[in-house]
Amino acid sequence: MHLFKPTILALAVISATAFTAPAFADGDGEIKYRKSVMKSIGGHMGAIVGILKSETGNKANLIVHGQGMAALSNIAGSVFPEGSDFGETEALPVIWEKPADFAKAVKMFQDAAKGMEMATQSGDMAAVGAALGKLGGACKNCHENFREKKK
Numbered sequence: 001m002h003l004f005k006p007t008i009l010a011l012a013v014i015s016a017t018a019f020t021a022p023a024f025a026d027g028d029g030e031i032k033y034r035k036s037v038m039k040s041i042g043g044h045m046g047a048i049v050g051i052l053k054s055e056t057g058n059k060a061n062l063i064v065h066g067q068g069m070a071a072l073s074n075i076a077g078s079v080f081p082e083g084s085d086f087g088e089t090e091a092l093p094v095i096w097e098k099p100a101d102f103a104k105a106v107k108m109f110q111d112a113a114k115g116m117e118m119a120t121q122s123g124d125m126a127a128v129g130a131a132l133g134k135l136g137g138a139c140k141n142c143h144e145n146f147r148e149k150k151k
C-alpha cells in the first residue's frame with residue numbers, strides 16, 4: 001500500500017508533464033533519447049552478429065532481436081523532431097532540409113528490419129545472413145548521408 005500510492009502519484013506527474021510540455025521544449029532531451037534509441041538498435045545488431053558468429057550462441061534468441069529491430073525501425077523516424085538539430089548531436093541538418101530523402105532512408109531501414117524479423121522467424125540461417133547484409137546496408141546508407149562523419 002505504501003509503495004502503491006507514490007507510484008500512482010509519479011504516474012500522474014509524468015502524464016501531466018507529457019500533456020503540458022511544449023513540443024520543442026527540450027532539444028537536449030530529444031537528442032539524448034535519440035542516441036538511446038540508436039544504441040538499442042546497435043545493441044540488437046551486435047546481438048544478431050554475435051549469435052551468427054558463435055557456434056554455441058542461443059540461436060532461439062534471434063527471434064527476439066529480429067522483433068526488437070523491426071519495432072525500433074518503426075519509431076526511428078520519430079526520434080528526429082524539429083529543434084533537435086542543435087547541441088551534442090551528429091545528426092546533420094540535411095535531415096530537416098530534405099525530409100523526403102530522409103524518409104526514404106527510414107523506409108529502407110524499416111524494410112530491411114522487417115526482412116530480418118521474417119528471416120529470424122524462418123530459422124533459416126542463410127536467410128538471416130542475407131538479411132543482415134541488407135540491414136547493415138540500411139544503417140550505412142543513412143549514416144553516410146545523414147550523420148556527421150567521425151573526425
Ligand code: HEC
Pocket residue numbers: 031034035036038039041042045076088089090091092102105106109135136138139140142143146147
Ligand atoms: C534513418 C537514418 C538512420 C538509420 C537507418 C540508422 N541510423 Fe544510426 N544514427 C543515425 C543518426 C542521424 C545518428 C546520430 C544521432 C545523434 O548524434 O543525434 C545515429 C547514431 C547511431 C549510433 C550512435 C548513438 C550514440 O550513442 O551517439 C549508433 C550505435 C547507431 N546509430 C547504430 C545504428 C545501426 C546499428 C543501424 C542499423 C541497424 C542504424 N544506426 C540505422 C541515423 C540512422
